[in-house]
Amino acid sequence: MHLPATGPAPRVLHLTQPVEGGVARIVADLARAQLAAGWDITVACPDGPLAAALRLLGAKVRPWPATRSPGPSLAGETWRLARIVEDVRPDLVHAHSAKAGLAGRLAVRARIPTVFQPHAWSFEAVGGVPAVLALGWERWAARWAARVVCVSEAERRRGVSAGIRGRWAVVPNGVDPDRFRPGRAVRPPLLTDLGPRARLVVCVGRLCRQKGQDVLLAAWDRIAERVPDARLVLVGDGPDRTRLRALAPASVRFTGAVADAAPWYRAADVVVLPSRWEGIALAPLEAMACGRPVVLTDVDGAREVLPPALAPHCLVPPTDPAALAGAVGALLLDPALRASAARQGRAHVLSAHDIRRTARAVAAVYGELLGGGPDAAAWPVVPTEYRESIQS
Structure with missing residues (x-):
């Protein structure tokens, strides 16, 4: 003004x-x-x-x-x-x-x-x-x-x-593309015990029904069966923490609230946000700004943050564990697709967000x-x- x-x-x-x-x-x-x-x-x-x-x-x-x-x-x-x-x-x-x-x-x-x-x-x-x-x-x-x-x-x-x-x-x-930018993937201390071949799926968001972490946990057995070295980290805290811990296998890591999500995005191979509804979530924008591919549910607000060319690979129906597992597994197993999604996502954030x-x-x-x-x-x-x- x-x-x-x-x-x-x-x-x-x-x-x-x-x-x-x-x-x-x-x-x-x-x-x-x-x-x-x-x-x-x-x-x-x-x-x-x-x-x-x-x-x-x-x-x-x-x-x-x-x-x-x-x-x-x-x-x-x-x-x-x-x-x-x-x-x-x-x-x-x-x-x-x-x-x-x-x-x-x-x-x-x-x-x-x-x-x-x-x-x-x-x-x-x-x-x-x-x-x-x-x-x-x-x-x-x-x-x-x-x-x-x-x-x-x-x-x-x-x-x-x-x-x-x-x-x-x-x-x-x-989001701030200078702060959320591509960088060397350094695993936070919570993950240093993982082997070098482990492929990391990260979900950043408040632990609540809206963000759909329960759907991701329901999909996780399928993902782990297809990609045995995949590991899941839920970043954040919220009212569903106890319930989600009860649903999760022992291999899933919970970070609690974090002061800075950028290192978690950079450590990820794929970032997932399986929301039931959204306005526009910051997490996928921050992840794309960090040069990481994302998988989102096709709900109002979420689909608008994706470049249209990525929708066939990175957008799935809400509350559908099988579709979510398929998209995450496909990205984990295809380095070229991950790299292309990362480039397109970063460019989209720079131009529109x-x-x-x-x-x-x-x-x-x-x-x-x-x-x-x-x-x-x-x-x-x-x-x-x-x-x-x-x-x-």
């Missing part, structure tokens, strides 16, 4: 409940870019890795204790956000993901230009009555968002087909709302030194 040289720096208040994983990294990306542009940036979030990283960047952080799901605490969470908004007096509020989108829009109610970014729709994450309530809320609350920013065209179409009458913008997620491109697109949305015009060319280059403190 182009700002007059004598004008005050715009004040932006970001709201987020997740403090780890993809949403947290996106908030950190935007805060870094906006601080570099000289903007006054405050983030309201629970205490955790994101808050620590933001303080290192120079952002103002307002503690906002909030649970992940709606419940009896919602009234107090909304009241606390309203007090934060009153104190910060932002020019624009940017609410990320379902919980901050719920409490934030209730607290502001369009009195200040509000951007809502769902990062995957809440009504897709639940079933039954909760899904009906979530959808009803999204339809009602769209009136309180000056823009609804979707991370993929598929996410926008899903909202439209669900009856949400939003004022839409599509800004695909991006560079984080600097994402930051400029968000700046254009802000510019339209704040009256400065969509002068995205004035947005600064995003520096690269902050991701280590945001857990995957």
